[in-house]
Amino acid sequence: MRKKKINSTTVSINDVARLAGVSITTVSRVINKSPSVKRKNRSRVLDAVKQLKFEPSVLAQRLATGKSNVVALLIPRYEGIFYSFYALELIRGIGTLCEALKLDLLLHLTEVNATLSLQGIGGIVFADIIGNKSQLQEALAKGIPSIVINNRVQDLEVSSISVDNVGGAESAVDYLCSLGHKNIAHITGDLVTQASLQRLEGYKKSLKKNKIELNQEYIVKTDYSRGQARQAAEKLIQMSSPATAVFVASDSMALEVMAVARELGKDIPKDLSIVGFDDNPSGLYGPVALTTVRQPLVRMAQEGVKELNSIMHVDKKAPIKKIVLPTELVIRESCRPLGS
Amino acid sequence: MRKKKINSTTVSINDVARLAGVSITTVSRVINKSPSVKRKNRSRVLDAVKQLKFEPSVLAQRLATGKSNVVALLIPRYEGIFYSFYALELIRGIGTLCEALKLDLLLHLTEVNATLSLQGIGGIVFADIIGNKSQLQEALAKGIPSIVINNRVQDLEVSSISVDNVGGAESAVDYLCSLGHKNIAHITGDLVTQASLQRLEGYKKSLKKNKIELNQEYIVKTDYSRGQARQAAEKLIQMSSPATAVFVASDSMALEVMAVARELGKDIPKDLSIVGFDDNPSGLYGPVALTTVRQPLVRMAQEGVKELNSIMHVDKKAPIKKIVLPTELVIRESCRPLGS
DNA sequence: CTGAAAGCGCTAACAA
């Protein structure tokens, strides 16, 4: 057996109990704010705690209760996520709220097929679901409170918080139509993400609504990178009958398109109207401020954590919610009525 | 007392021991790869482990040993860090390596003065030290393996891995001088960061070396944001005797400067030579590719984790290292000899 | 090479 701690560096509940002259149970009760402790004892314990600078061991608490305050954030490591405005906004939103709620934030940049351990994890935030639905199912099966953000999960019993990408895209293209444009192109994001798919859907929906025939050539797929945005822009601008307007799936790509257009001698917005998506502050600073669709990324992230926290700590059986946050078209300078 | 677990959902070392017909001690030995276990017993245990899908509880291990595989990444939450290329690169580098080394990554976006708990944390990566040196000192005092990246810490017994900002800035300005420029401006980053301070230092050093008198008006301070970069650029360009070249503390700001210059009718690089810092891929895509100083951010982050890991798991008493990684001037198209 | 038992720090059921 081990010797009783002699050179104990950490002070434990025992030390507090001894100093306060009560049992460790009482100390535990005080720590956990149980009402059934006499005033006098409580203050004694509190004094001892203060004096010894006692900090209960989260580890031991977890082991004893089986509960944990650790929130894991799972970010699927798909190409390009690390060059995105999106990822940082997400981390910012989640990180600051976790800090405020005193949740420990564990960051996992997961391989899609990786099987993660989930040990000692109290809750999980899935940032999008990209080929890793099995991870989500596993978590759900194990009964770990989970929540999905930036992806509307329809077929699983899990709350999700996403953004109205379809509506956002639709409003962007509607706007372009309202300016008289007929030849409207779309540069997509990485179609492994639901968001990109939905933006494409919104694009098509608007065209249909506005009785504009879909031209497949006007749809160019990318992986969200600036490089591919450049190629897409070049292709679009040099077509025999080029589009007069383009809806781009992200602001950073839209800025790239602007740059390319200018290099090719086009004037924005005279020769080409552009709408982006994100409301990335970078869009404000060019010679022509970018018209874009604002999506509440930080809010989405924070609502997600809030929801997760309440599942974890308040009501494990709270009803599943499928929240879709609205987007907002922000009209600035990068579009103009056709022919004006 | 509690009933012995009946509806046990997790399988424990006891279950394995029972199935294998050995003591839990033996199971523990097998788990920890102790050599002193008979072949036969070992394989029995291994079989049982497989059959039961046993996974040792990290929590219990931590509690019993006092050791932990959790690495905390502390990012000081100063203004603007969340709009930076830098932060994401850091998280990417650290995140992927932690994943590979099977370290749990805890993310803390700390308030400078916050006193964090450090419970159950096996090691800490300090991403820069910005007013939070006391946190570092506390960690060191508690004996928690720590490492600092992106900041050369001179006065504390801690390994640090940083980038040669002085040298990088110097090479940038030297290059500008070599092109014949005399009126060289500098747009700084946020001077709360050591990196920005050092880049400013390198700038001054180069001027001195090249016998160019320092003009305070040519130094404009910012917080790394595009907005402030814009203001700085406007100020610089509209001076009575404007600079012919400018060294900018980050690529994203440099791109903004380019944009402003163009808006004001200046040609890049004919009227103004620009060097950035970072080697942000965005710099490649404009009409004029940005000349810049490449800094190995991901590598720095990964070296940091590697070093920390070895302190944690190999040699706690390894000698302190102060590593400074070299930078590299990447010459592209945004500079031109004066008057050519 | 193996196992019994103490201990890590805490919670919770039970009795007093």
Added chain:
DNA sequence: TTGTTAGCGCTTTCAG
């Protein structure tokens, strides 16, 4: 209101 005690799941003496 309080204390006793049996766990939580694992490691680590120590004695075979």
